[in-house]
Amino acid sequence: MITIFAPDGIPEVVAGDNLGEIISSNCELENHDAVVVTSKIVSKAEGRVVHLDPNDDSAFEKLVLSEAKRVLRRRGKLLITETFHGFICANSGIDQSNVDEGCAVLLPKDPDLSARRIHKQLLARTGLTLGVIISDTFGRTWRKGVTDVALGCAGIAGILDLRGTRDSRGRTLVATEIAVADEIAAAAELAKPKAAGTPVVIVRGLHTELFRRASIAKEIVRHPSEDLFR
Amino acid sequence: MITIFAPDGIPEVVAGDNLGEIISSNCELENHDAVVVTSKIVSKAEGRVVHLDPNDDSAFEKLVLSEAKRVLRRRGKLLITETFHGFICANSGIDQSNVDEGCAVLLPKDPDLSARRIHKQLLARTGLTLGVIISDTFGRTWRKGVTDVALGCAGIAGILDLRGTRDSRGRTLVATEIAVADEIAAAAELAKPKAAGTPVVIVRGLHTELFRRASIAKEIVRHPSEDLFR
Numbered sequence: 283m284i285t286i287f288a289p290d291g292i293p294e295v296v297a298g299d300n301l302g303e304i305i306s307s308n309c310e311l312e313n314h315d316a317v318v319v320t321s322k323i324v325s326k327a328e329g330r331v332v333h334l335d336p337n338d339d340s341a342f343e344k345l346v347l348s349e350a351k352r353v354l355r356r357r358g359k360l361l362i363t364e365t366f367h368g369f370i371c372a373n374s375g376i377d378q379s380n381v382d383e384g385c386a387v388l389l390p391k392d393p394d395l396s397a398r399r400i401h402k403q404l405l406a407r408t409g410l411t412l413g414v415i416i417s418d419t420f421g422r423t424w425r426k427g428v429t430d431v432a433l434g435c436a437g438i439a440g441i442l443d444l445r446g447t448r449d450s451r452g453r454t455l456v457a458t459e460i461a462v463a464d465e466i467a468a469a470a471e472l473a474k475p476k477a478a479g480t481p482v483v484i485v486r487g488l489h490t491e492l493f494r495r496a497s498i499a500k501e502i503v504r505h506p507s508e509d510l511f512r
Numbered sequence: 513m514i515t516i517f518a519p520d521g522i523p524e525v526v527a528g529d530n531l532g533e534i535i536s537s538n539c540e541l542e543n544h545d546a547v548v549v550t551s552k553i554v555s556k557a558e559g560r561v562v563h564l565d566p567n568d569d570s571a572f573e574k575l576v577l578s579e580a581k582r583v584l585r586r587r588g589k590l591l592i593t594e595t596f597h598g599f600i601c602a603n604s605g606i607d608q609s610n611v612d613e614g615c616a617v618l619l620p621k622d623p624d625l626s627a628r629r630i631h632k633q634l635l636a637r638t639g640l641t642l643g644v645i646i647s648d649t650f651g652r653t654w655r656k657g658v659t660d661v662a663l664g665c666a667g668i669a670g671i672l673d674l675r676g677t678r679d680s681r682g683r684t685l686v687a688t689e690i691a692v693a694d695e696i697a698a699a700a701e702l703a704k705p706k707a708a709g710t711p712v713v714i715v716r717g718l719h720t721e722l723f724r725r726a727s728i729a730k731e732i733v734r735h736p737s738e739d740l741f742r
Contacts, residue, residue, distance in 0.1 A: 283516065283517040283703070284517070285515050285516075286513065287514070354740075357740060362740060370654040379679040380679045381681070383681075383683075419690075422691070423653040423739075424599075424600040424653070424734055424742075425691060425732050425733070426671065426733070427670070427671045427690060427691030427692075427731070427732055428689065428690055429695050441656065449609040449610045450610050450709040451609075453608075459657045460649075460657060460701070461655065461657030461658060462702065464655065464698070465699065465701050465702050468694070468695040468699060469699030471690070471695055472699060473513070479679060479680040488702060502655050502656050503655070503656070504654055504656050510584075510585040510592060511584075511741055512654075
């Protein structure tokens with residue numbers, strides 16, 4: 283059985299905060315918990331908040347372009363970009379909700395590294411086997427609505443590779459690289475009170491074999507050469 | 513708190529089975545449970561299993577094309593198609609795992625209708641307010657690995673529309689149509705034992721306002737006219 287819950291009492295995060303400290307002191311963690319952390323508080327802790335020039339109407343778009351490797355599509359004010367990380371998302375993942383007026387939050391520079399940092403901080407404080415996932419909310423190409431996905435991870439799989447395992451009839455399964463980190467991020471979103479900006483969610487009861495060294499950049503980000511639609 | 517678990521003892525499903533009967537007799541359901549049913553057993557119950565001609569090497573591809581509105585991309589034996597429902601997925605969603613040798617399982621003809629049928633069967637047996645989601649495993653354009661998504665739903669939202677609600681600073685949120693049905697399908701996948709073909713998962717503890725009349729076709733399937741990448 284899997285249980286998912288959002289710990290109360292996580293304070294407003296500011297630059298320089300130790301997120302492992304904040305999380306472990308607000309939540310009784312257990313072995314094999316996955317700790318899902320919204321990228322926004324990671325960015326805030328890492329100082330990835332910028333002030334937009336109020337006299338420049340195109341300040342936001344310039345910022346989006348400065349975080350982009352390229353623009354895939356443009357529709358009105360919405361740019362679909364490939365970020366320097368290789369993520370494809372709206373406006374390079376830059377967000378202006380739950381932040382001071384006139385400010386914008388950039389994605390963490392290296393979300394896998396952010397996850398590893400929090401993972402190390404949690405390990406030092408708890409001694410537990412944990413996974414850390416940095417999540418954000420992305421749209422999808424062919425389906426309406428947004429879902430939470432994993433931008434970075436540490437101590438927990440990006441992909442669960444079932445290639446070579448057999449189905450209930452003993453036939454080898456194909457196409458079975460399950461993006462578990464994205465499923466965990468999506469599951470965590472369901473436990474958030476609506477629009478409350480809940481920054482941390484715990485997912486408990488996952489298969490223990492998911493807990494290993496891992497990277498979203500290496501396991502989930504699709505290289506343009508393998509891409510059928512870019 | 514959300515809990516997710518897979519009931520034991522769901523038998524092999526055959527054409528004509530009453531899935532609501534099977535589910536309710538194998539699981540103690542509660543008010544506001546979401547019942548996530550793998551499309552494969554829905555297809556089996558609805559007789560959507562076909563025998564492939566063993567003398568025709570292209571029998572599978574012909575079947576894929578017969579279920580497709582168009583082919584978006586082809587890479588070797590893999591076709592990315594738009595199904596007649598409007599889903600974009602590999603091989604029109606046709607699968608040969610967990611089925612007899614030489615057979616293939618088509619997607620349900622109308623997964624929203626399938627969900628409504630099961631929803632009605634469950635209501636008749638339990639009298640509870642429940643949601644039903646028909647799930648399947650799809651790839652993603654820009655991200656490696658597959659995740660479970662919702663093909664049909666009844667009694668539970670496809671999209672949770674937060675447009676107009678405010679963030680923790682009182683600013684109106686933008687881009688906040690959350691594809692909760694897909695997140696529930698993804699969450700359910702995490703509770704399945706690996707490769708065991710677990711066909712039913714219960715997701716308990718969701719926000720009660722998600723339980724309403726709904727449709728994946730109307731809420732989540734993106735019309736080609738709104739599509740930036742087709």
